[in-house]
Amino acid sequence: MNAPVPATAVWDTARIQQDFPILSREVHGKPLVYLDSAATTQRPVSVVEAVRKFDLTHNANVHRGVHLLSQEATQAYEGAREKVRRFLNAASVREILFVRGTTEAINLVSNSFGTSKIGAGDEIVVSSLEHHSNIVPWQMLAERTGAVLRVIPMSDSGDLDQEAYRELLNARTRLVALTHISNALGTVNPVREMIAAAHEHEIPVLVDGAQAVAHTAVDVRELDCDFYAFSGHKLYGPTGIGVLYGREALLEAMPPWQGGGDMIASVSFSGTTYNELPYKFEAGTPNISGAVGLGAAVDYVEALGLEAIAAHEADLLDYLVAQLSKIDCVRLIGEPAVRGGAVSFLIGDVHPHDIGTILDCEGIAIRAGHHCAQPIMERLGIPATARASVGVYNTKADIDSLVAPLPQIAEMFAR
């Protein structure tokens, strides 16, 4: 098993690729070029091995057993929580809730914070750059409570209108729910400034960090956000595990969302009292091995260094944009002021599904579709885009492989 490259080492993508055996497989007889990390990242051997070791030697339920295996499982699970706390620079492990992923994290906030703090006529501000999982839970809450969704508009380049945002904030606004980085256009939102603007009105802010944590260092205290959500599988970790960071005072004041084992202090038919944080929000047996895998993923990216990752990926994205811009028939969709993770594009009138399918035949994996962000497509007047997204293992050669067939695709459909 290869140990992750220490942060001080020179960046060596060939060496990093060895940590990801899946990258050496073939697809349709061609070497795999994986440019779909925004959908899910590949997992390094160290993550797979951490889960395997846990499953084979420590597996037991957590927080319940007096026996050694249960104590070891609890230690591994809580150890992962501490790793995530450090990774996000949260003040306390009480602020780190394990959930299934970003979607569940946002549903938790909308059901618990939302139902207890948001009522008829109150306003929730979301942006036009959101993934469906940061729209639909708020629409559902609005349907239940009579609250109103207000939407921050965006420009054709894919940047949010900051002036319009400030005008939306008012005494009725109860929450701002905002993506850190857009999965569809790659826009990096100025979240720190937007949080500060909301806080001037004492409005809490939830940040959807699904597309951010693998690409940039996130410090929840420096951002001063109130909630921060992310998914393990977009951070080189397992599926089915994610994190909701919540400011302790807010989480304390929020009612539990789901009821069951582990989230209680005592249960009687005359009344139930709830467990302390973070367990109040972790009903039932959690995804223990998933948390262990997430802890290993955090170790992996920290060993590479978030700054080094950001520099590597910025270089790749600049190259990708430059190469795509050289091809006449290619149109970039979204040219945000600051870009992270992904580039969307179209080729003439060719449907993105056709682009994705033809590239797949060449072993090149990209995403084609609306990227669970249909309001962005509606705003830009297109049904879908082709999206290439990068991770630590990608190279300029991967981008050359992606770009090379594009003129032929244009020609093929022009006939």
Ligand SMILES: Cc1ncc(COP(=O)(O)O)c(C=O)c1O
């Ligand atoms: C910005 C953003 N938010 C939320 C999600 C949902 O993440 P998950 O499906 O892991 O819950 C995604 C997934 O693509 C995303 O890109």
